[in-house]
Amino acid sequence: xxxxxxxxxxxxxxxxxxxxxxxxxxxxxxxxxxxxxxxxxxxxxxxxxxxxxxxxxxxxxxxxxxxxxxxxxxxxxxxxxxxxxxxxxxxxxxxxxxxxxxxxxxxxxxxxxxxxxxxxxxxxxxxxxxxxxxxxxxxxxxxxxxxxxxxxxxxxxxxxxxxxxxxxxxxxxxxxxxxxxxxxxxxxxxxxxxxxxxxxxxxxxxxxxxxxxxxxxxxxxxxxxxxxxxxxxxxxxxxxxxxxxxxxxxxxxxxxxxxxxxxxxxxxxxxxxxxxxxxxxxxxxxxxxxxxxxxxxxxxxxxxxxxxxxxxxxxxxxxxxxxxxxxxxxxxxxxxxxxxxxxxxxxxxxxxxxxxxxxxxxxxxxxxxxxxxxxxxxxxxxxxxxxxxxxxxxxxxxxxxxxxxxxxxxxxxxxxxxxxxxxxxxxxxxxxxxxxxxxxxxxxxxxxxxxxxxxxxxxxxxxxxxxxxxxxxxxxxxxxxxxxxxxxxxxxxxxxxxxxxxxxxxxxxxxxxxxxxxxxxxxxxxxxxxxxxxxxxxxxxxxxxxxxxxxxxxxxxxxxxxxxxxxxxxxxxxxxxxxxxxxxxxxxxxxxxxxxxxxxxxxxxxxxxxxxxxxxxxxxxxxxxxxxxxxxxxxxxxxxxxxxxxxxxxxxxxxxxxxxxxxxxxxxxxxxxxxxxxxxxxxxxxxxxxxxxxxxxxxxxxxxxxxxxxxxxxxxxxxxxxxxxxxxxxxxxxxxxxxxxxxxxxxxxxxxxxxxxxxxxxxxxxxxxxxxxx
DNA sequence: AAAGCGGTACTTTTT
DNA sequence: GTACCGCTTT
Numbered sequence: 089x090x091x092x093x094x095x096x097x098x099x100x101x102x103x104x105x106x107x108x109x110x111x112x113x114x115x116x117x118x119x120x121x122x123x124x125x126x127x128x129x130x131x132x133x134x135x136x137x138x139x140x141x142x143x144x145x146x147x148x149x150x151x152x153x154x155x156x157x158x159x160x161x162x163x164x165x166x167x168x169x170x171x172x173x174x175x176x177x178x179x180x181x182x183x184x185x186x187x188x189x190x191x192x193x194x195x196x197x198x199x200x201x202x203x204x205x206x207x208x209x210x211x212x213x214x215x216x217x218x219x220x221x222x223x224x225x226x227x228x229x230x231x232x233x234x235x236x237x238x239x240x241x242x243x244x245x246x247x248x249x250x251x252x253x254x255x256x257x258x259x260x261x262x263x264x265x266x267x268x269x270x271x272x273x274x275x276x277x278x279x280x281x282x283x284x285x286x287x288x289x290x291x292x293x294x295x296x297x298x299x300x301x302x303x304x305x306x307x308x309x310x311x312x313x314x315x316x317x318x319x320x321x322x323x324x325x326x327x328x329x330x331x332x333x334x335x336x337x338x339x340x341x342x343x344x345x346x347x348x349x350x351x352x353x354x355x356x357x358x359x360x361x362x363x364x365x366x367x368x369x370x371x372x373x374x375x376x377x378x379x380x381x382x383x384x385x386x387x388x389x390x391x392x393x394x395x396x397x398x399x400x401x402x403x404x405x406x407x408x409x410x411x412x413x414x415x416x417x418x419x420x421x422x423x424x425x426x427x428x429x430x431x432x433x434x435x436x437x438x439x440x441x442x443x444x445x446x447x448x449x450x451x452x453x454x455x456x457x458x459x460x461x462x463x464x465x466x467x468x469x470x471x472x473x474x475x476x477x478x479x480x481x482x483x484x485x486x487x488x489x490x491x492x493x494x495x496x497x498x499x500x501x502x503x504x505x506x507x508x509x510x511x512x513x514x515x516x517x518x519x520x521x522x523x524x525x526x527x528x529x530x531x532x533x534x535x536x537x538x539x540x541x542x543x544x545x546x547x548x549x550x551x552x553x554x555x556x557x558x559x560x561x562x563x564x565x566x567x568x569x570x571x572x573x574x575x576x577x578x579x580x581x582x583x584x585x586x587x588x589x590x591x592x593x594x595x596x597x598x599x600x601x602x603x604x605x606x607x608x609x610x611x612x613x614x615x616x617x618x619x620x621x622x623x624x625x626x627x628x629x630x631x632x633x634x635x636x637x638x639x640x641x642x643x644x645x646x647x648x649x650x651x652x653x654x655x656x657x658x659x660x661x662x663x664x665x666x667x668x669x670x671x672x673x674x675x676x677x678x679x680x681x682x683x684x685x686x687x688x689x690x691x692x693x694x695x696x697x698x699x700x701x702x703x704x705x706x707x708x709x710x711x712x713x714x715x716x717x718x719x720x721x722x723x724x725x726x727x728x729x730x731x732x733x734x735x736x737x738x739x740x741x742x743x744x745x746x747x748x749x750x751x752x753x754x755x756x757x758x759x760x761x762x763x764x765x766x767x768x769x770x771x772x773x774x775x776x777x778x779x780x781x782x783x784x785x786x787x788x789x790x791x792x793x794x795x796x797x798x799x800x801x802x803x804x805x806x807x808x809x810x811x812x813x814x815x816x817x818x819x820x821x822x823x824x825x826x827x828x829x830x831x832x833x834x835x836x837x838x839x840x841x842x843x844x845x846x847x848x849x850x851x852x853x854x855x856x857x858x859x860x861x862x
Numbered sequence: 863a864a865a866g867c868g869g870t871a872c873t874t875t876t877t
Numbered sequence: 878g879t880a881c882c883g884c885t886t887t
Binding site: 863867 | 878879880881882883884885886887
């Protein structure tokens with residue numbers, strides 16, 4: 089018997105040892121879910137199961153990589169390497185490449201990411217002369233994506249009465265038409281979008297019984313992580329592959345389903361017993377992560393949801409300290425409270441920056457936090473936002489690579505044919521596109537031979553097109569001769585991209601240049617890695633394993649998570665949305681902006697199921713904390729350019745009152761955000777507080793009393809203000825009133841601030857104080 | 863081709 | 878408040 093099983097608790101071990109048949113593992117937050125998956129695979133391998141017949145599907149590449157590493161360290165890396173382990177998208181992209189010709193695709197098809205898809209949709213919408221307001225590319229892509237995730241093809245979409253009625257009523261009757269054209273164009277470009285990877289896998293398994301049979305026999309054991317986040321398309325793939333032997337183990341937590349908005353179907357986990365009536369259920373209810381108080385509070389939160397699988401999470405950890413609930417007057421004060429608290433905890437308890445995380449509902453909230461952290465010289469790392477692979481310059485260079493590999497990739501072609509500028513403008517391009525359409529060939533055909541397709545262009549243009557085609561072809565020839573790094577560098581140089589960014593010396597251009605260089609470095613790392621582990625990449629024998637083509641195979645499926653260093657390794661405070669924090673844990677967690685309309689989001693107020701998803705998100709946030717959790721909310725928040733009054737979130741009311749301790753901050757009462765140094769000194773005077781910078785609030789019953797935090801900054805009656813007065817504003821600092829206009833609710837003062845320039849303040853909201861009357 | 867201007871829309875996000 | 882888009886100007 090494998091002795092590593094001793095490292096598991098009883099329910100974990102039971103779940104691991106039940107290797108045959110359908111198994112559902114419901115794993116509460118922090119209960120060792122990944123551990124069970126890892127050990128289960130390791131256990132299968134020690135029992136003699138071949139790694140080639142184990143399929144393990146994860147939610148992210150990172151999760152797959154980490155799991156592979158851990159399995160490797162348990163039972164040996166050479167075995168672990170041969171496991172079929174990865175995200176749905178990466179595993180089935182691999183299978184689709186192998187079976188591509190059955191579906192009419194080339195095995196080197198391009199994978200379009202969301203931005204590529206939107207670009208293509210936008211082009212189509214324009215060509216169809218549809219109103220770009222009504223047919224917003226993002227919206228259309230959402231509709232199409234939803235359809236695909238429910239296995240509704242373009243034809244199905246156009247023939248479905250209800251869908252058509254829905255689109256007509258939404259005043260967007262042409263979505264079905266766009267869907268059809270979009271799908272045609274993808275096929276023509278030999279490209280699949282993310283959803284296609286799953287959709288076409290379903291088509292493959294549906295239309296080719298021998299292929300289905302082959303993979304059913306191949307994958308003797310299937311494991312799916314984060315099952316609560318799978319969509320219908322993924323569910324069906326798994327169901328088909330497992331249909332023969334039912335050796336399917338799904339792991340998940342219905343309480344942590346937070347991706348419903350993009351098609352994840354919580355019903356998949358709730359309905360598992362219908363598909364596999366003989367299934368065995370294991371519940372992991374012991375939490376190893378958090379204190380008793382946090383676990384108790386989390387249990388209390390999730391009880392407010394109706395639809396769920398019953399479980400009672402418990403822990404034998406310390407009782408722990410109460411959850412701090414802090415009220416502040418603005419997001420700036422909230423941010424400096426967090427920064428101060430982190431600072432004093434670090435000092436008092438000898439902690440690392442990486443022991444702290446700040447979580448928020450939306451990415452915009454990171455700004456105020458960044459400023460506060462920078463002011464205190466606390467190193468931090470933001471996760472999310474624009475990822476490396478989505479930067480324009482990176483996408484541009486990748487587009488060259490794409491076009492070299494797949495000449496039919498029209499999105500890549502139109503992206504770079506005139507970047508860097510080589511005198512092939514929009515007019516020329518339009519002529520070429522029209523000719524391609526007319527002759528029903530791909531754009532590349534026309535560009536190779538414009539005269540043959542009767543495109544009227546003067547000789548200069550013909551020459552330029554010719555030069556471009558020859559350049560791409562010359563790269564193509566070297567695809568298997570040079571490695572990815574050599575060819576990539578050559579392309580960056582000869583395309584003129586490097587020169588383009590070298591010539592400019594604006595900070596943006598320097599930054600872009602660095603990103604291009606980083607991508608080239610990435611190619612070099614890729615080559616080094618392949619040299620080290622030749623088996624890692626799956627390639628056919630004739631291929632050069634270090635080729636650009638192999639590199640490009642997975643690149644569309646990579647994200648920042650895969651490249652960014654762990655905050656743990658760099659010792660930085662982590663800032664991220666709650667969504668990105670799923671699966672992670674931190675000793676000290678700050679959850680900011682817990683206000684009605686922000687969390688839960690105003691956009692989820694409409695439906696109960698969306699509200700329940702927000703509540704699960706709150707549950708996820710709370711359960712990230714190991715030792716200490718601070719929840720904060722503000723009185724006012726600067727949103728879309730004006731002050732909004734905020735109410736504490738209903739989720740705070742829902743917290744067990746025994747688990748929380750409410751407080752306000754004295755020292756932040758007057759600290760001012762975004763101002764020149766002098767104002768800060770003038771604004772924050774005395775320093776008095778408990779160790780963590782928080783002062784307990786007098787217990788006055790349920791809610792904290794409304795704190796008079798703004799005795800100095802307040803709302804003035806417009807009649808009290810005059811032109812030439814010098815006022816101070818919470819955010820903008822000192823300024824002079826140069827104009828007063830509007831009446832009643834619309835009364836405004838135009839103020840020239842030092843450092844912020846001219847601003848119009850809506851006096852109904854603006855909290856100011858009068859410095860002198862001018 | 864790049865810079866400037868005015869209008870607009872604005873969750874969450876991995877693949 | 879600001880990023881982004883499309884349009885116009887230089």
